[in-house]
Amino acid sequence: MTTERPSPRMVGKASPGPSTILSLACLFGFLAAVFIVGWSAGAVTSTSVGGWYETLVKPPLNPDRWIFPVVWNFLYFLMAISAWLVWRTAGSFDKAGGQLALFGMQLALNLSWSIVFFGLKSPALAILVVLALDGAIWLTIMAFLKIDRLAALLLLPYLAWTLFATYLTIGVALLN
Template identity: 65%
Template sequence: MSTEDTSGSKSSGSPSALVSLLYLFAFLGFVFLVAAAGGAVTATSVGDWYQTLIKPPLTPAPWVFPVVWNFLYFLMAISAWLIWRTTGSFDRSGLPLAIFGAQLSLNLAWSILFFGLRNPLLAAVEIVFLDLAVLGTVAVFARYSRLAALLLLPYLAWALFATYLNMGIVVLNR
């Protein structure tokens, strides 16, 4: 029979069901807090300035973006939680979660650069780093949990598509 230590983890190293559920909600809350911050910045320009830009072919209808992004943020949170749950602690999941945090920060930074500062060129440079960070997150997560890595593949695909859209806007709006 396993006993629980003060951290709420079983002595085997895996978190208890209650602690695991609480951390799931914490990961969801954190990721969606970052999403809300990005959404708030995006809202400052999406209804006016963004509408004046010439957009590349394959640009989705405006309603697609919030639907896709909310789904992707959900997958990101579940993926990060799986890493924490697989390792059983933040000590053992520090590197992958730090890389995850870096890509999430770059995700927010892109919204600030593109929509907040209305600077598609600077955002285009930054999004390349975002793409690399997401790819790095997938690679590192795969060492801990194949499922966690797989859950990030739609995000990687969308980030690469967003790179195409961003680069297209830069080229078409010179």
């Protein structure tokens, strides 16, 4: 009895991916989900950024207000592309379920930070949320790395900015 060997061209290659239409639909789905979270965070932020937030003492290196939406929109775009790459490379939601669940968890923490910091006006409690977010982003990067290296790398600017946000959050909490 002989066993059939795989063709050398197929060794290490992924199975055929999803159709182009399904792939584009999922890309737009990831973009929509991430930007809905971003819009929601912005809506919560706007309730305090022109009033309460202006009265706070801020740490050194605090950027001008206009920088935040520009950076966040870019990061949300990278996040959506990253999640889509993981789904596409894995070939299905079933195969990428754990990784995408981590992605969803960090996205929920991302929104939670805005709710706690700006909505509840609680910088001290926001420290706990942003530290949890830092950890969740790191776990997501490590999980994505197992499926798609580019997807993991696309989350590094998000982690860097969130670590900067951690510094700002702690600074605001300590100074006020």
